[in-house]
Amino acid sequence: MSRVSQARSLGKYFLLVDNMLVVLGFFVVFPLISIRFVDQMGWAALMVGIALGLRQFVQQGLGVFGGAIADRFGAKPMIVTGMLLRAAGFATMGIAHEPWLLWFSCFLSGIGGTLFDPPRTALVVKLIRPNHRGRFFSILMMQDSAGAVVGALLGSWLLLMTLSMMPIGLVSTLQQLFMLICTFYIGSIIAEPARETLSASLADARARGSYMGFSRLGLAFGGALGYAGGGWLFDAGKALNQPELPWMMLGVVGFITLLALWWQFSQKRSASGMLEPGA
Template identity: 30%
Template sequence: MSAPAPVTVPPAPDPAPFRLSAAQQGLIASNFLMWGGFFAVIPLVTVHFSGPTAHGGLGWSAASVGLVLGLRQVTQQGLTVFGGAWSDRLGPKPLILAGCLLRTLGFAWMGFTDTLPVLLAAATLAGVGGGLFDAPKSAAITQVTPAGHRTRMFSLTSLSGNAGMVTGPLIGAALLGLSFRTAALAAASVYLLAAVVLAVTLPHLRPERGAGRSLDGLRVAAQNTRFRRFTLVLIGYFILSTQINVAVTLKAIALAGESATGPLYGLSAGLAVALQYPLLRAVERFLPTRAALVAAVALVGLSLGLMSLATSFPALLACVALYSLGTMTVYPTQQTLTSRFAPPERVGSYFGFSAISLGVGGAVGSVLGGALVDAGARAGVPALPWVTLAVIGLFTALGLHWALQGMDAPGEAAQA
């Protein structure tokens, strides 16, 4: 009797190559336009409305301008939670287009106001626009990108946003030489252009069956224990990420004067533009997504801790470079993991619910960073803020390791 023929197991098929579709290209291009338009005008609000009248400003108090910017932030972050849920009912495209149009109107309106109540109304309208498109944009990226390529797609989207952060202020500053109204209208027109790009390239992604009532998705996301833990633990990271605008900026000014802010932000955004995509490709090759996120958050905390040792501006910039390597890894991995948690019919709701971590962490971080710097100065312990932030980073990394157990393979979290 002859021996049985050996069984040949066919090799696993290679994953499909990553090629950008028209919809993906449109999302990347529109993200560049949105971030560029935002940073072309928002930094100028402070310059124009609170600047000295001798130099063309309106001479308002810093508190008034802070109220305007804070109201826009609160409006946008609060509405983002619901914008994601609505996208599960309507599809993301209508909400993204409506958000772009409202932001166009809000920014254009800013250029024609010279009173605080009207500026508050314009800022609120701009915030409503952002709240409508934030979570639906992430949902659209998820829906048009296969699961195996989402980390790269979120990385490219983040890269385009960072490129907008670099170019937007330069264009805005140049236009301010003409007038603030010119800068505001230019920024508004950029959002209108983004809407046109998405209207042409993004298909109407119809909601999956089973989406239920408009807020059911938020309830489902909140009841997902593992996702709820993930979202709450991420508050710690966003406390840290806010410090580039608070504690880190204050230290940079203390070391090198007000002119230090340009090199500080330029280094952070420039590194993201140059390194984010190749860095994510390398991370994908050697680390699971969960481990990459935990390591990136730990790196952010470590870099903030090392800032306690920086006694010169170049040393601080070296720490900022390390900080940026961590933050540029967190965004795409965090977005990818959120998409893994979400059932197909609840993607928008999950991205909307995840905005809670940014809203709470950003608000707490803004207050905490300044308070820690003041407390350290009063106590004669300048290392206090940096050691505290490093401890927050350590506990956040450990919390993510705990919250994401079992998340190393795609699709393992949808039933959590």
């Protein structure tokens, strides 16, 4: 095996291990933030939603700068620095007793994410050959799904909580909840690898980090609006005795997204058909 092939092989294993640790750490903490601060401490869900939206906006919205820095100084120092900042943000969440401190911890975590996320994605583009990227992204998505379940269960155990205390729309039993979670992640496993593969194929080899950071802007604005809006809808649904309100809105947004994607790809098929000779 040549040195280049050996480096690629070791890089793949590093990315898989790194991704599993990152996903586990994330899902141990973030899904249970609302339980900690809303259910246990009695904060308004809007305050927690703003904190989560701030983290999403900072991590994804500033990703283009994190990617540019990684292109300039290399991926390794940015990944290490970002991981340390995220760890500091998580530790600060544990002692947060006021909304501003939770916001600061989410901001710190977001800064860490914006430093390590684009370089990690750029490493995938660099180390994985184009014809293998779809399969590798599928493996990463499967890791994400497994890590999300294991991390959330571990975090629930650490908080001495159970899933039965988390109302999910019209779901009334754990069996229904698990079925919906499985359906959700099956959709993610199907869609995410295709999206990441498409983004990787469009990235400029001279500025992979910058491109992968810029591609996260949609997640930045959508995530910030979704988290804050979801918190407001949760409070409104609680006041109106309609706990399913945020989940109904989520379904509406998902259906609109489905229609938009169908329209977009149908337009591309029509355009390619018109360009074919003899069509």
